[in-house]
Amino acid sequence: MAKWVLATTLDRLVEGMPRLVRVGGDDIAVFRVGDEVHAIDDLCSHAEASLSEGEQRGYTITCPQHGGKFDIRTGRATRFPAVSPVRSYPVRVEGNDVLIDTGAS
Ligand code: FES
Numbered sequence: 001m002a003k004w005v006l007a008t009t010l011d012r013l014v015e016g017m018p019r020l021v022r023v024g025g026d027d028i029a030v031f032r033v034g035d036e037v038h039a040i041d042d043l044c045s046h047a048e049a050s051l052s053e054g055e056q057r058g059y060t061i062t063c064p065q066h067g068g069k070f071d072i073r074t075g076r077a078t079r080f081p082a083v084s085p086v087r088s089y090p091v092r093v094e095g096n097d098v099l100i101d102t103g104a105s
Pocket residue numbers: 044045046047048049063064065066067068069081082
């Protein structure tokens with residue numbers, strides 16, 4: 001069941017500068033690419049690292065800890081040592097508001 005929550009605003013998101021938001025107890029990394037916004041779990045699936053502290057290039061985020069890579073559109077791991085996906089969240093932009101669906105994954 002969808003549970004849309006206001007997470008941040010578009011004007012606070014800068015491409016290439018991921019932002020950590022806490023929504024309903026979940027730490028979520030939020031990314032901007034042009035007018036698109038994508039959201040994935042902040043915690044890397046490999047070990048203890050915050051993906052929002054990584055380097056974003058286009059749709060790829062590189063984990064700051066060991067260099068694993070993820071596709072921010074799907075959460076899919078695209079480079080070793082990250083092999084398991086992280087959760088991705090549906091995002092809706094309404095005007096300046098960025099809403100994230102934190103409902104069932
Ligand atoms: S903690 Fe992210 S790749 Fe190892």
